[in-house]
Amino acid sequence: MTDTLHIAMDAVEEAAKLLYIRALKVLPDDIKQGFARLDSTESDGLARSVLATMIENIAVAERTDNLLCQDTGIPIYNVTIGRNVSFDGWELKQAIRRGTERATREHPLRSSVVHPLTRVNEHTSCGLHVPVINLDFSDEDRVLRIEMVPKGSGSENGSFLQMLIPADGIAGIKRFVVDAAIRAGGKVCPPTILGVGLGGTSDLCMHLAKVAATRALGSRCADPEGAKLEQELGEAVNSLGIGPQGLGGDSTAFAVHVELAATHITMNPVAVNVQCHSARRASATFTASGVEIGF
Amino acid sequence: MAHHVLHMPATEEQIRALRVGDTVTLEDTLFGIRDATQIHMFDRGRRTRFDLNGHAVIHTAPNVRKVERSGTNQAGYEAVCIGTTTSDRMERFTRPLMEREGVRLIIGKGGLRDESAKAFEELGGAYLAVIGGAAALETTWITAIEDVDLDDLNPESLWRFAIKGFGPLIVGMDSHGGSLYRDVQSKVSDRRAEVLARMGVSA
Numbered sequence: 160m161t162d163t164l165h166i167a168m169d170a171v172e173e174a175a176k177l178l179y180i181r182a183l184k185v186l187p188d189d190i191k192q193g194f195a196r197l198d199s200t201e202s203d204g205l206a207r208s209v210l211a212t213m214i215e216n217i218a219v220a221e222r223t224d225n226l227l228c229q230d231t232g233i234p235i236y237n238v239t240i241g242r243n244v245s246f247d248g249w250e251l252k253q254a255i256r257r258g259t260e261r262a263t264r265e266h267p268l269r270s271s272v273v274h275p276l277t278r279v280n281e282h283t284s285c286g287l288h289v290p291v292i293n294l295d296f297s298d299e300d301r302v303l304r305i306e307m308v309p310k311g312s313g314s315e316n317g318s319f320l321q322m323l324i325p326a327d328g329i330a331g332i333k334r335f336v337v338d339a340a341i342r343a344g345g346k347v348c349p350p351t352i353l354g355v356g357l358g359g360t361s362d363l364c365m366h367l368a369k370v371a372a373t374r375a376l377g378s379r380c381a382d383p384e385g386a387k388l389e390q391e392l393g394e395a396v397n398s399l400g401i402g403p404q405g406l407g408g409d410s411t412a413f414a415v416h417v418e419l420a421a422t423h424i425t426m427n428p429v430a431v432n433v434q435c436h437s438a439r440r441a442s443a444t445f446t447a448s449g450v451e452i453g454f
Numbered sequence: 455m456a457h458h459v460l461h462m463p464a465t466e467e468q469i470r471a472l473r474v475g476d477t478v479t480l481e482d483t484l485f486g487i488r489d490a491t492q493i494h495m496f497d498r499g500r501r502t503r504f505d506l507n508g509h510a511v512i513h514t515a516p517n518v519r520k521v522e523r524s525g526t527n528q529a530g531y532e533a534v535c536i537g538t539t540t541s542d543r544m545e546r547f548t549r550p551l552m553e554r555e556g557v558r559l560i561i562g563k564g565g566l567r568d569e570s571a572k573a574f575e576e577l578g579g580a581y582l583a584v585i586g587g588a589a590a591l592e593t594t595w596i597t598a599i600e601d602v603d604l605d606d607l608n609p610e611s612l613w614r615f616a617i618k619g620f621g622p623l624i625v626g627m628d629s630h631g632g633s634l635y636r637d638v639q640s641k642v643s644d645r646r647a648e649v650l651a652r653m654g655v656s657a
Contacts, residue, residue, distance in 0.1 A: 205475075205624070212585040220590035229517055229537030229589040267534065269517040269609045278490065280609075313540040313564070313586065330655045337650060341642055345635065346540045346564040348586045391653055398649045399642050404586060405564055406624070407638045437587040 164301035166246040166445055168254040171305070174443040174450060175258025178307035179234055179284075180266055182441035183226045186217055187454035189376040190438045193413040197350055197403075206408025210350075213403070213436055228437040231268045232309035234259050234290040241302035244445075252292055255305075259283070259290045271312065293366075303445040308373050314351060314435035317343035320365055323427040332357065332429045333392065336415070339431040340396045345405015348435035352376065353396060353412045356430040357385070359420035368432035371416035373440060375454070378416070385417040392417070403436070413438070457622065460559075463508030466578040469558045472625045474632035478582055479621035483600075484561075486514040486613035488539065491604060492547040495612075496554075502603045502612050507556035512584070513539045513563070515609040518599065529614075531599045536615070537589025540564045541581070549573040563587075565626055565635030574629050581627035583634075595620040 194214050201207045220227045236255050263270050263284040270282040272289050284290070297304075319339045323331045336355055343351075354372025356364040371380075380386045392415040402408025413436075422428060444451045460468060461481045472478065485506060494500045517534040521527050541562030548570035551557040558579050560566065563586030574580055584592060601614040627633045647657040 209585055212588050212591065216585070216588035216591040219594065223590060223594070225590040225593060226517060226535040227590055228587045229514065229535050230539065231517065267517070267519055269515065269535075271515075271609075282608075311587075316540065316543075330653075333653050333655045334650060334657075337646065341646065344564070344639065344642075346542050348540075348563065395649050395653055398652075399645055401638065401642055404583065405638060406583065406626070406634055407641070435587055 162301070163243050163245045164303065164445070164447055166244065166251070166303055168246070168250050170445070170450060171251055171254040172258040172261070174305055175236065175255045175307070176262040176265070177452065178305065178441040178443055179259060179262040179309060180268070181452065182307050182309050182439045183231060183268070184220055184224065185441070186227060186438065187375065187440060190413070191217065193376045197410040197413065201408055201410050203402060203408035205406055206402045206410055209403040209406060209408075210410060227439065228311060229269065230311040230313065231271045231284065232311045233272060233315070234284055235293070235308040235310055236290055237293045237295070237306040237308065239295050239297050239304040239306070241297050241299035243301050244303050255290060255292060256285055259285055301447055304442060306440060306442040308440045311348070311435050311437060314347040314433040317347035317433040318365070318368070318431065320361060320428070320430045322361060323429055325425065325427050327427055331427065333395070335429050336392050336431060337395055337399070340399060340401065340411065343433055344401060347433045348437070349401055349405060349412065350403055350410045350436050351412050352434040352438055353392070353415045354432040354434065355392065355415060355417045356432070357417060357419050358422035358428060361428055363420050364428040364430040365432065367418035367420055368430035371418040372432045372434040374416050376413055380417045380419065382419050385419045389415050389417045462510055464558055465508065466558070469578050469580055470629050472580045472628050473630070474625050474628045474634055476625040477622040478625060479619055480510055480617060480623070481620070482617065483509060484615045484617045484620060485509055485511045486516060486536070486615060487511045488513060488515045488610040489543055490607045490610035491612050492544055492551070494604060494607060496547055496550045500604065504601070504603055504612060504614060508558050510559035510561055510582070511551065511557055512561040513541050513544060514613070515539065516613065518609070526598050529599050529602045531602060533593055533596050533599055535589050536593045536596050538563045538584045538586050538592065540586070541566050545570055552577045552579050561623060565633070571627055571631060571633050571636070574627055575631050578629050580625055580629055582623035583626040584623050
C-alpha cells in the first residue's frame with residue numbers, strides 16, 4: 160500500500176498568504192520573455208515607449224519589493240489534487256481564506272472585494288464565494304498544487320460570452336473573438352493574453368476562457384484543432400492595430416489561448432476572458448519533501 | 455510633440471496649449487478619485503471640502519498603510535502602491551467634474567469617449583494617459599498622501615497626493631477635439647474586414 164501525503168493546514172494558510180503577495184510582486188519568466196519578444200518586434204514608436212515603461216515597472220516592482228499593479232484583483236486559488244493525498248476539504252477552504260485575509264491585513268493590500276448589492280468592503284479581500292477556489296484532480300502521485308491568480312478587474316470587465324449556434328460555425332467563433340478584442344480595446348490593459356473558451360455549457364465555456372487566459376505563455380492547446388486556431392487568431396488580433404494600452408501598435412496580445420470542451424449537438428458556445436499585461440500568478444507544490452514555491 | 459511641465463493647479467490657457475501626442479509631467483498636487491467617489495459626489499449629492507479648481511484627478515484607488523499622523527503623513531496614511539484604473543467606467547462624470555468642481559485634467563488608462571471629448575473642448579480640459587499596470591513606477595512619483603476626504607468610501611476615497619515629477623504622461627485627448635483613442639479605434643474598424651477576410655470570414 161502506498162503512503163499517503165498528509166497536508167498540514169497551517170502550511171496551506173501560509174502558502175495562500177505568501178502566494179497572493181508574491182503573485183502581486185513578481186511576474187513569471189514566461190511573461191517577462193513575452194515582453195522581450197513584443198519589444199523586439201513592435202514597429203510603432205509610441206507603442207515601443209509604452210512597452211519600455213511596462214518593462215521598467217517590472218524591474219521597479221522587484222527592486223522596491225512593491226506590487227506591480229495597484230489592482231489586487233479578485234483572489235483565485237486553483238487547487239489540483241494528485242493521487243494518495245489526504246486532507247479535510249472544508250479545512251482547506253478555511254485555510255485558504257485565512258491566508259487571503261492575512262495577506263490583506265498584514266502586508267497590507269487593498270481589499271478590492273465588495274458585496275455586489277451593498278458595495279460594502281470588508282477589507283479582507285474575502286466575501287461570499289470569494290476567494291474563488293477551483294478544484295481539480297491529477298494522476299500525479301502524492302502531489303498537491305495550489306495556483307494563485309489575483310485577477311485584475313480591468314481585464315475581467317472585458318469578458319464576453321455568446322451562445323452561438325452550429326450554423327454559425329468556426330467563422331462565427333473567429334468573428335466573435337476579433338470583435339471582442341475590438342470592443343475591449345485599450346480598457347483591458349493590452350498587451351493581453353486573450354483566453355478563448357469553446358464548447359461545454361455556458362458556465363464551463365466561460366471557465367475555460369479563464370483557464371486559457373491564465374495559462375503560461377508558450378503553452379499550446381492540447382487539441383490540434385484548438386492549437387491551429389490559437390495561431391490564426393493570434394495573428395488576426397495582432398493585425399488590428401490596437402496596440403499596448405490601446406494607443407496603437409502591433410502588440411495587442413502576447414498570445415491567444417484556446418481551451419475546448421465537448422458540447423451539445425445544438426450548441427456552439429464561445430467565451431472570451433482577458434488577462435492583462437500584468438499577467439500575475441504564483442504556485443505552491445506540496446510533496447513529501449516539502450513545499451516548493453514557483454509560478 | 456512638445457513636453458510640458460505643469461505645476462498644479464493649472465490655468466485654462468495652459469491646458470489649451472496641450473495637444474494630442476504631447477507629453478506632460480505634473481508637479482505639486484494630484485487628486486485620486488474613482489467609481490464610488492464620483493457616484494457619491496454626483497449621484498448622491500455629496501460634496502468635498504477639497505478645492506479641485508484647476509486641478510488634475512487620477513482614476514485610482516490606492517493600496518495604503520495606516521500610520522501615525524506626522525509631518526509627512528498628515529492624513530494618517532502612507533502610500534504602498536498607487537496605480538491607475540480603467541477610465542471608461544467613469545465617462546459620465548467628466549462633465550460634472552469639470553462644471554461643478556472646476557477640474558481641468560483627468561489622468562487614467564484606456565481613454566474616455568465622445569462626451570468627455572466634447573466637455574474637454576467646451577470647458578478647456580484634457581485627458582492624460584498614464585501606463586496602466588505600471589503602478590510600482592507610478593508610486594515612486596508620489597511623495598506623500600497629504601489629505602483624504604470621503605474616507606468612508608476607502609479605498610475609493612478622495613485622496614490628495616503630493617507629487618514630484620509625475621510623468622511623462624501622454625496627452626490622449628485635448629481641448630481641440632483630438633483623441634488618440636478615437637484615431638486608433640477608427641483605424642481598427644477600418645482593418646476589421648481585412649483581418650477577418652484573411653481567415654476566410656465575412657465581415
